[in-house]
Amino acid sequence: MALTRRAALFGAGAAVGVAGSRWMGAANPSLDGVAIVAPAGGETTLNDASLLSETPIFKHIIIKDPPGDALIATLRAELRAAEAEDRPVSIGAARHSMGGQAIPRDGHAITFDTPSILVEGETYRVQAGTRWHQVITALDPLGLSPKVMQSNADFGVASTFSVGAHGWPMPYGPMGSTVRSVQMLLADGTLVTASRSENADLFAAAMGGYGLIGLITELEVEAVPNQLLEPTFQTMPTADFAAAFTAIADGSTPMAYGRLNIDREGFFDDAMLVTYRPVAGDIPPASGSGFLSKASRAIFRAQPGNEWIKRRRWGIETGIGAMLAGASSRSSLMNEPVITLDDRDPTRTDILHEYFVAPDRFADFAAAAKAIIPGSYQELLNITLRYVAQDPTALLSYAPDGPRIASVLLFSQEMTARAEADMTRMTQELIEAVLAIGGSYYLPYRLHATPDQFRRCYGRSLDFLKVKLQVDPKLRLRNALWDTYLDKGFVY
């Protein structure tokens, strides 16, 4: 059995990790006397992957219609009903965004939950709510693979387009760069097709537009041939990472990512570049996570408050894990469910951050993060580095003027008010440091940036607002991202 990427890197040391965790013990702050934020749940609220976004809603409907007239009629009826009471509307799929980006306060929440995919050559038409694992299942027997998607397969395809998501296939920009056209319903019920040549202004606003421009019903997306890929692992000082990463962004390397060490003693000093290149051989059917991938959860979850485990994990990843890793299909590498490394601790939640900087500023980013993160109260579990090509299309682009190295940081956060306050402070400090080196931050996570930071990062947000006001003057399509940053945009 070929080991999956995560299995090889984490699973090899699971037993060592658990033993070490017990031996050394974790040093998390005491929770004695501290109130835990506990979501109430129920039908009148909606939450997201952060567990910290619980928001009252008016109603939540789950749509199972395939693409076609019935689906459009259902959405039009929902828009009319919302208009009658002047309530907001928002569509979501997996609601893995972390700040209510798919939640309309006191409004009509819609979830798309019907897979539908029609492959034509190397493109496919897909119903907006189709999840990536369903896309992989449809493409795999045809020898095809998604061109760009996130590193996990639970998310909806329209969501991916709507947040400008990217993954570790190289050397592409966000997934929207692989979308030929979208069909969407505007707030007044008009059905439009948008592409780079038709309604191009709507396409540019809807790509990375967080569902604020229209309700997307279908997308036409590009695929690529599936491949058998084998990894190589290189370790290096962090200062050398950006040059090594950009050197392989020449089309020769279909998938690659990087990591940095996270133990506080040597924080961010060492980097690892993992490069997947094609090899000859039969391509096995796309698989999910294997046993070792699940076993790897033990060492991953033993990290909070435990520097010994963090150091061991880096040693395992760059040592025995790298030695054990074998070939996998491109599609298998992306067919990873979020649940594999799930946190089962009700007192903690996982929070992602992501920052984008030009490759020649990556060392500055690492230095800023080293100065800011260890001084906080947050437990960094992982940092993954990705290459993202320039995205000149999306109005809310995070890479408008050149390629970026994306740093994806996964924190384990206590579910308390004190942790939330500390996370807000640290996030704003990190964003300020990233702004100072010409970079930007990613919008699907906690809404901790200040409105001023949002405007400085997203230089074309005023153009986005103009399109929004043209197509949705009554502001029917709203969510927490709108309420936090764009509603106040009228005083730009």
Ligand SMILES: Cc1cc2nc3c(=O)[nH]c(=O)nc-3n(C[C@H](O)[C@H](O)[C@H](O)COP(=O)(O)OP(=O)(O)OC[C@H]3O[C@@H](n4cnc5c(N)ncnc54)[C@H](O)[C@@H]3O)c2cc1C
């Ligand atoms: C564990 C984890 C791993 C991740 N990995 C990556 C990664 O590798 N790369 C990356 O770029 N991001 C990554 N993300 C972020 C992720 O891409 C976003 O959170 C994405 O929104 C998740 O998809 P979803 O289906 O949960 O979206 P939702 O949260 O349901 O929706 C996201 C946005 O899309 C809009 N939307 C959804 N459907 C429609 C529609 N039909 N029409 C119009 N608007 C719509 C919603 O209104 C909302 O604003 C990750 C997140 C998590 C939790």
